[in-house]
Amino acid sequence: MNKNNRITDANSALKEISAQYPQLTPQLKKAADYVLEQPVNVALLSIRKSAEAAGVTPSTLTRLAKSVGFDRYDSFRQLFQKAVNTRQPASYFSDRAQYLQDMASNNPENKVFFQFADSAFSNLEQLFQEDTRNKLQQAAPLVINARKVFALGFRDTFTCAYHFTYVGSIAFPHIQLIRGYQGTLLSELGEIRQDDVVVAFCFEPYTTETVQAINIARNAGAKIIAITDSLRSPIASGAEITFTLNNDTPHFFPTLTSSIALMEALLAECVSIGSKEMVSNINRFEENIRHLGGYHET
Structure with missing residues (x-):
């Protein structure tokens, strides 16, 4: 039972x-490290086998479960059993590239396109859940009411921040x-x-610059x-607030599909509760671009 x-x-x-x-x-x-790093194994393995893998006793895993509000380890484990998802087959960029080539050579019909589609739909399905909606409703007022909002991402995630x-x-x-x-x-x-x-925005392998920048922001109290x-x-x-996104893909590089969708959903939530001044800002921007000839007229 969850208390x-x-x-x-x-x-x-x-x-x-x-x-x-x-x-x-x-x-x-030690038990926490195991659970945080191997949540799928928590779902799949018995308490005895999980304890062996973690290098602790079964009673230690039970104490960890109780420390976060569960009477029994089984109740704790059931949460992970519900959340089990298939993980992508490769961890590093070159491994992923090799996986793509192997998949193409071993399959005359080359179903790479369809695997891309499946992974994209799966990632977006995981994103558009009730938990995400609740977090968006918490995040939007933070964005609107802040003195300043700084967007941060390096290398591939610079695209998202930009x-x-x-x-x-x-x-x-x-x-x-x-x-x-x-x-x-x-x-x-x-x-x-x-x-x-x-x-x-930051995904594994985690960018050193992003981690260092976030440490500075934390120390500033932001x-x-x-x-x-x-x-x-x-x-x-x-x-x-932390949004955890699936970025599984057959591509050799992690996909940004869910990140872009989440970012756009967050801004839509902000606009939906924004002021009339916000609408005026958008109108002023659009009029200025048109005045400068920024939109091609046919």
């Missing part, structure tokens, strides 16, 4: 374990992009204050909206 009404799914359980982690005993930390800033700043001019060009990163991060919000792939992600710790 903690907040813990209703595997993600909530992992987040609670992450929050309690610094106060756990060394043995409970798009969020470009679209969002049309309606909300206080949204700005952390670029980090030509040695300006620390200067830009130095502008972050306690009443600001940082929207950060609220973090983390868009990542796991509650084990280094940007999830201490975040005000």
Whole structure:
């Protein structure tokens, strides 16, 4: 039985374990490391086998379950059994590229396209759930009411941060992009204050610059909206709101499909509860672009 009404799914359980982690005993930390790093095994293995894999006793796993509000380990484990998803077959870029080639050579019909479609639909289905909607409703007021909103992402996720800033700043001019060009990163991060919000995108393999930037933002007291792939992600710790997205794909590089969809959904939620001034901002932007000839007229 779950005595903690907040813990209703595997993600909530992992987040609670992450929050309690610094106060756990060394043995409970070993158990927590196992659960945070191997949630699928928690679902699939018996308590005895999970304990062996974690290097702890079964009673330690039971104590960990109780520490987050469960009477029995079985009740705790059931959350993970419900959340089991098939993981992608490769972990590194070159492995993924090799997987694509192997799949094509072993299958005369070359079903790469259809596997792309299946993974994209699966990722989006995981995104558009009640939990995501609830988090969007919490995140939108943070974005609207912040002194400034800083969008942050490096390498591939710079695309997400840039798009969020470009679209969002049309309606909300206080949204700005952390670029980090030509040695300006620390200067830009130095502008972050306690009443600001940082929207950060980061997926495994986690970018060092992003992790360091988030540490600076945390120390400044800013609220973090983390868009990542796991509650084990280094940007999830201490975040005000964490969105964990599936980015499974047969491609050699992680897909950004769910990230872009989530970012657009967040901005739509912000606009839906925004002020009339926000509508005026959008209208002013559009009129200015038209006046400058920014839209091709046929």
